[in-house]
Amino acid sequence: IGRTCRQGQEEMKRGLLACAVFLTGALNAAPALAASALKLYPVRGLFQPANDAGLIHAAFRDAVPAASGGAYFQDEFRKAFPEAVANVADKDRRFTLVSSVQIARASSYTVDKVDGTVDVLAPVSGSLYFTNAVSGEVLYTVAATYYARATVARGALDAARRQAMFQEAWQGLVAELLARARSQFKPHTVAATVKRDWNGLYLLDRGRDGGVAKGDLLSDAEGNTLEVVHAAPGYAVGTASLGKISKGASFARETNADLNELKRPRVMVLVDGVPDGMPAEIVGQLFTDQLGARAALSVVQVNPLFTQVLETAFSSTALSNEHRGKRELPDYFLRLNVPESRSFELPSSLKNRSVRSYRTVATAELVDRSGRVIFATRGADRSDDQVVAGMALDEASRREVSLKNALLDLAARIGSELKFEQSTLALESNAPLRLQDRDGMLAPGAQLTLLRNIGRVDGIAGEVRVPFQDTAVERVEDGAALLDAGLALTGAPVAPVVGDLALVDSVNGVKTATRRRFAACGPAEQLGALALPAFGDLAYNGFAGAYRAPFYSPAVFARVQELVGPDTRFKARLAPVAAAPDYCAQAVYRIDPGPATCGGEPRVCQDHATVRITWRIRQGEQVVARSGLETKVAGAGYLEGAPAAARKNAFDSDLLDAAGKLSGDIAAGLNNQKFNSP
Structure with missing residues (x-):
């Protein structure tokens, strides 16, 4: 393991993705729980998703059986955290964190070299969770990937050698996770x-x-x-x-969060789409790590295998399933999607040299509890590597770097673009419940809480506003919103009176162009022969970000319920569907390729196409408005005779970039349309 990590450190100095760097000094840090009532119990188990979609190699399961792998984790955990308890007493259940390791990926691949040897790589990705045994709250989690590497003669990799590499990668991963936890877990x-x-x-x-x-x-x-x-x-x-x-x-x-993080609105990350070969759990954790201190959000972590972890803990401790806490879901959900991640290689004008390129796009939409998208943006990465005489970094590792770069760009955009503002709206009538809304901030389905100003309270500075009723917007009028009867928060119901207040969070101070509700009509429609499968995701992300109207994503409810089932200890109080939209938006695209142009010596060619994008606004089956734009796209140059598949991948990336930008420009222009005025 030490040899592998020294190799990784040397490669990282050259800017490459490599194996994890051990934080051995962290293991000698002061006890993490010295000033805390918390107790840590390491669960003797190795947890893996029931349906891993082929992400976990069969040789890993043979090399690291669940029983021995769990025993190894528990032993190593006790070395890193000698204060960990050997059992969970009933009286300590509220203050006990069950510590578990979960494997998300274990793969193996080879890279042929010109000298007749083969580089073998065995990456293993996993996460360490510290989860409250009663509430299910994740106080700390960390994810890592460890790459075991070897060079062997072509055809010389046998089953025993592959299993040994997986054992090495597993042990390296455990060491990395525990070292980070020892350094970072400071409750x-x-x-x-x-x-x-x-x-x-x-x-x-x-x-x-x-x-x-x-x-x-x-x-x-x-x-x-x-x-x-x-x-x-x-x-x-x-x-x-x-x-x-x-x-x-x-x-x-x-x-385990610092004060600045605790002040921010809380959000749950929902991973909707990932590149082939990457587990959603790891992509979500990579993004959360990148988000960090950049954004005005605090991420609520979810342990997806919490039920399995507790069942294992029940079998070996005094912990019982009789005590369950229930906690509230956060006010916001962030839908993360990676619709485009590809690589391709094109020859260059230099002998024995080519360029291997990587393109990744990631999108995010911030959705509130009514299903409304209140913020949307995207990030991207375009990276190029020089390939000399067939020698280059392994493609799988570089694709992972490109993914991380795209997530980093996305997190940076969220950090710079997303700003929360809070407004106070007053109740102007209690029969019916009518709330002032002169700026058109509310739409049907918006969930609110009414507050009563009760004046001053001893020991609290300033006036105190107390929530007494949850409610929702039934319909909107010019300058006002009408509310439903709602649900009392107090022991005895408190009748609303004129002057009671509601606090409304908005993003970036943007006023809505209309309070009519919008949603996607369905998948983007392709006209013509050339398809861009990722276009629909980019188009609707751009529409939600550019169009100043209530835009809903009802599919988010299904994703939330899938992630936070009953055993994750969350209350299931989300509406099953969003309010029915007044209009839907449909993206339509057509790409007409033109002839390639070639010239020069050596001959360099360029592909050309005309891109047409249209947004149709529908009310039922009727198209009530449409708007479109057209642009000419010239791709990057390539040597004549370059492989057709690589040329297509390269040009498709350029086309997707142009189409996505065009779609957002059209959506922004729709803000001036008057067909949807209230």
Whole structure:
């Protein structure tokens, strides 16, 4: 393992993706739990998804059986965290984190070399989770990939050698995950004191600025628990979840996040599409790591194999399945998709040299709990490698680098473009419930909470607004939104009165062009013979980002329910479908190739095409508006006689880039259309 990692460090100095670098010094750090009530229990198991879509090589399963792999992980975990407990006492269940390792990918491939040898690579990707045994909250997770490498004579790789490489990669991965965890897991306590009871709601003296956020579960020394249903900068409001809540009692939770992260709105990442050979879990974690401190969001992690982890823990500890916490889903979901990731190689004008290129595009849409897309953007990577006399970096590793670069670009764009703003809207009538909305911020289906200003409370600075009713927008009028009867948050219902408030989050201060609701009509329509399969994803992402109207993505609900089943300990309070749209948008594209042009010495050619993009706005079967643009595209040059497949891949990448930009420009122009005015 040490030899493999030294090779990796030398390659990384040259800017290449290589095996993990051990953080051995971190293993000697001060105990991570020295000032924490938390206890760590390593689960004796090696967890893998039931349906791995061929991502886990059969030789890995033979080389690292679940029983021995789980034993190895548990032993190594106890070396890294000697304070880990050997059992889980019932009294400690709320403060116990079950630690588990989960494998997402184990693959093997070869790269032929001109000297008759073969480079063999065996990457193994996995994640380490620290998950609360009662609530299912993931306090810490880290993902890594370890590459075991060997050079053998062509045809000399036998089953025993491949299994040995997988054993090496597995052990290297465990060491990397534990080293990072030892260095990064530094839990601390966030505490608040109950200052007052208001109609069955409890007012706490710390809010977002003190690390308390909506959805938090806080417990006192006796195990009584409250759930935070509202958090302002200087205070929070909770409701009893378990036991008795007393004035003056201190309630706390453990977290591994810093204060700046705790202040941000919470979001759950939903991975919708990934490149071939890459597991969704790893892509999601790579993106989350890139997002980091760049964006005004805090990611809520989900342990997808939590049920399997607990079942294994139940069999070897005093932990039981009788105690289950339930926590609230976040207010936002971020749909991540990688619709385009390809590579191709074209000859160059220099002898024995060619250029291997990588193209990756990643998109993201931020969706609220009503299914409305409130922000959308995309990132991309275009990388080129020189291939000399057939010698180059292995293609699989470089494709992974291109993916990381695209995710990095996407995260940077989210960080620079996404800004949250909060507005206060007042109730102007309570029969019916009518909310002021002069800027047209609300659309049918929008979910709101009504708040009552109760003045000052001892121990809390400033005036206090208390949430008392959840509600939703039924319909909109010019300058106002009408609300449904809603659901009381208080022990006894509190009747709304004129002057009660609702807080509305908006993005980037953009006012809507219309409050009519839009959604996608369906897949993009292709006219002509040339197809761009990734175009539809890019087109609808561009439409959602450019068109200032309520645009809905109802498919997000299915993805949320798929990710957060009942055993992940989330409340299932999402609406099953979004409100029916008033209009739908349909992307149509046509690409007409033109003749290639060649010239010069050596002869260099260029491909040409005309790209036409149209958006149709439909109301039922009727097209009520359409708008389109056309552009001429000239591809990058290539030597005459270059492989046809490589030429097509290269030109398709250029066409997709042009078509995606054109689609967004058309959508922005639709903001001036008057057909959809309220």
